[in-house]
Amino acid sequence: MTDNEKISILQNLIQIPSVNDHEEKVADYIISLFEPYSDKVQIKKVPFATGRTNLVITMGNPSGKHLGFSGHMDVVDPGNLDHWEHDPFAGVVDEKADKLFGRGASDMKSGLAAAIIIMLEMLESGTSIEGQIKLLATVGEETGEYGAHVLTQQGYADDLDGLIITEPHMDGIITSCKGVIDYQVTSVGVPAHSSRPDEGVNAIDNLMQFYLAAQKLMSQHTEVNAKLGKMTHSIDIIEGGKQVNSVPDYAMLKGNIRSIPEYSNEQIFTDLQQVVDDLNASDPKMKLAIKFIYPEVPIVNGENSLTKLAQKVSGKYFDKILPVESSSGANDGSEFVQAKKDFPIILVGPGNGSSHGYDEYVDISQYLTSIAYLKDVASQFVGVLASV
Numbered sequence: 257m258t259d260n261e262k263i264s265i266l267q268n269l270i271q272i273p274s275v276n277d278h279e280e281k282v283a284d285y286i287i288s289l290f291e292p293y294s295d296k297v298q299i300k301k302v303p304f305a306t307g308r309t310n311l312v313i314t315m316g317n318p319s320g321k322h323l324g325f326s327g328h329m330d331v332v333d334p335g336n337l338d339h340w341e342h343d344p345f346a347g348v349v350d351e352k353a354d355k356l357f358g359r360g361a362s363d364m365k366s367g368l369a370a371a372i373i374i375m376l377e378m379l380e381s382g383t384s385i386e387g388q389i390k391l392l393a394t395v396g397e398e399t400g401e402y403g404a405h406v407l408t409q410q411g412y413a414d415d416l417d418g419l420i421i422t423e424p425h426m427d428g429i430i431t432s433c434k435g436v437i438d439y440q441v442t443s444v445g446v447p448a449h450s451s452r453p454d455e456g457v458n459a460i461d462n463l464m465q466f467y468l469a470a471q472k473l474m475s476q477h478t479e480v481n482a483k484l485g486k487m488t489h490s491i492d493i494i495e496g497g498k499q500v501n502s503v504p505d506y507a508m509l510k511g512n513i514r515s516i517p518e519y520s521n522e523q524i525f526t527d528l529q530q531v532v533d534d535l536n537a538s539d540p541k542m543k544l545a546i547k548f549i550y551p552e553v554p555i556v557n558g559e560n561s562l563t564k565l566a567q568k569v570s571g572k573y574f575d576k577i578l579p580v581e582s583s584s585g586a587n588d589g590s591e592f593v594q595a596k597k598d599f600p601i602i603l604v605g606p607g608n609g610s611s612h613g614y615d616e617y618v619d620i621s622q623y624l625t626s627i628a629y630l631k632d633v634a635s636q637f638v639g640v641l642a643s644v
């Protein structure tokens with residue numbers, strides 16, 4: 257495939273504004289690219305909701321090693337369009353600057369395009385592979401990894417021997433990621449005139465008791481993971497009260513935890529629920545409730561063949577062997593890691609720090625190099641029998 261064709265596939269993907277929705281349009285476009293090879297691939301749409309479908313495309317032999325490529329098809333909102341120099345959904349190319357602009361140029365339609373192109377090039381050249389390559393294109397990664405959740409639940413990752421998530425990161429190979437737990441606590445009180453607060457129940461006062469107890473409890477999680485560091489906890493949103501002369505009857509807070517394997521997510525759920533239960537039991541006027549929103553487990557890979565291979569091959573394409581790194585951000589890997597079989601997951605793909613920002617971009621040369629690099633890794637991992 258020519259470089260121009262590779263660039264135009266990325267432009268076409270960016271031109272489908274799949275902002276936290278409409279991933280089916282992206283899936284349909286990808287399917288159209290594989291149509292000429294319909295006798296050599298299995299294509300499966302795995303729906304999540306109306307207009308939102310995951311896509312699984314498999315090529316190669318069921319015997320041999322199975323490598324997954326995963327990328328999400330959703331993008332985040334472009335925000336205030338006045339701040340964009342280039343239309344976020346045009347896929348503008350500035351050849352002089354070696355940049356392609358657009359929402360998703362970095363996170364992660366370039367990574368998604370890379371995986372698609374690798375498979376298309378193998379099909380185009382008639383490359384016969386020993387194992388299998390499977391594209392797992394997901395919905396809703398940016399808002400809770402629920403596409404990857406559906407695919408994992410339905411067993412689409414159970415046969416994998418390795419998974420490459422082509423999220424934007426080209427300085428190293430990420431093999432460990434912290435887990436994420438978002439939680440919300442609500443407090444219900446009784447309204448009253450603020451001149452007679454004793455006649456009401458102040459929802460903010462009660463919520464603050466949870467705040468203090470949770471901060472104290474979470475600060476006791478001091479163990480340090482060798483790869484990921486410490487668990488973190490941050491209460492980031494508090495709302496409550498309507499006006500200054502009324503006792504508030506409702507208050508709410510939201511907290512964010514970045515977890516490490518030393519403290520299981522289940523243990524944290526139990527501990528925080530216990531704080532709520534104890535406070536409710538301590539005072540009949542206390543009405544607190546907690547819920548957890550899209551929790552994600554941490555990923556930690558030990559030494560494995562996929563990471564070693566990805567490192568070894570990197571020396572050929574970049575000016576250094578890519579180092580092994582860790583991240584405190586969540587990604588679809590937190591869902592895929594819950595598949596029935598253990599397999600290494602690595603995160604490496606084209607893109608940069610412009611993700612989610614105005615005038616998001618990818619360096620075109622980096623995009624093209626990443627395709628060649630990842631294709632080499634994939635070929636060596638699954639084994640190539642012959643090219644026609």
Ligand SMILES: [Zn+2]
Nearest residue numbers: 328363364423
């Ligand atoms: Zn992403």
